[in-house]
Amino acid sequence: MTSSSHPRDLRAELETLTTEAFRPELADIDQLPTLEIAKIMNGEDATVPAAVAARLPQIAAAIDAVAQRMGRGGRLVYAGAGTAGRLGVLDASECPPTFDTDPSQVVGLIAGGPGAMVTSVEGAEDSRELAAEDLDALGLTARDTVVGVSASGRTPYAVGAVEHARACGALTVGLSCNADSPLAAAADHGIEIVVGPELLTGSTRLKAGTAQKLVLNMLSTITMIRLGKTYGNLMVDVRASNDKLRARSRRIVALATGAGDEEIERALEATDGEVKNAILTILGGVDGPSAARLLAESDGHLRTALEKAAG
Structure with missing residues (x-):
């Protein structure tokens, strides 16, 4: 169902999320020298791997479950909106040239469809129904895995994708950057990479986006290692297309x-x-x-x- 939250309710909800928190100590960042801003930003980015490290057991458990399903012919499907959706599409699109997978084996769904890769599609992220329709169009089965990706962990499209996939018997993973998120709670495997407030308030393409990219790298790469797509650390299934x-x-x-x-x-x-x-x-x-x-x-x-x- 499309979200119908009152703007005040949504504002109150956002204010409880660490990814949306305001940092008064950075209120004058626009008046600093460029190098100083770059140093601060770099220092922020350096905290992300430690946040990922804190969730490695959950990441590994999810990967083993994904590899088991894919070994039986299942697909890996990412579903998200905005930056999270784009990162899923990116990871999926890089699997065929890297691991010679069929384009249908790893799929990225973004709220609003392919056009949303470059242009914001208003309202698409707020629709659980849209997520269900997108998954039904793929002919989702119990052998497949759906990974919902959302920095806030509350995006209706991502949560709806996980809920619909779970109802279909598919394996589900919820990747969020806030603790106690609805997305992680809805999934078989919840992965919450808590990176804290962003340099620019609420700009979750920054640390949250970096954290998501690191985890998606792990999900696809280690799954492919488990499936025999490598020999040692060599990409022996690389497709020689150029x-x-x-x-x-x-x-x-x-x-x-x-x-x-x-x-x-x-x-x-x-x-x-x-x-x-x-x-x-x-x-x-x-x-x-x-x-x-x-x-x-x-x-x-x-x-x-x-x-x-x-x-």
Whole structure:
């Protein structure tokens, strides 16, 4: 249901949130030298990793649950409004080139649709119904995970997405930057990164946005590590879609195998440029088709495939 809170009620609610708190000691910041403002801002930013560190157990538990669902074919869906929504869309859009995921595997939903990435869509964040409609359009199933993202932890679109997803049997994560948030309470896994009041009162694209970016980096990256999308700290599922990535592919094969340029070129040619397969042909001593079969039998985990090739 679209929020119908009275403006005075909403103002009173915002005043209780640490992300909205006013800091009188910074009231004259606009009169300081630029370097001094930059130093203050940098000092503020430096506090964010510690706030994230305080919630690492909750983050890790959420990641293990997400990886379990995705390992069974589920999708990872981010849902948020404004900065939070944009950060979700950003993280989702970077998964295909980094991990060769299908664009449908990690999805970013922003209140108001794609146009809201660059232009504010009035009222969209206040609609729980809109979140439910957006999720229904994806054909959400119990194998999927929905991560609601909201600095305040009260944005109706994010809370509504989590509530609707949970009703569908999907796994839910609520990422907020305030303690005791409705969003975290609504989710299976609540993650509250309490970064405190912003340099500019209520500008949650600052510390809160940075905290959200750090946590989303962890959610997607570590989930992909758990799913076998890496070999050590190498992106062995990188998609070679441009010259830079093709050069990176050769370098990754070299780092993983220690092979020379000619052997690497032969391996990539025999595997249609698939980095993971090329590494397996070199280290496992198998041909291209065998590498593809071993990886398929190993659910894409290169270490498991190497053990099978050696066994």
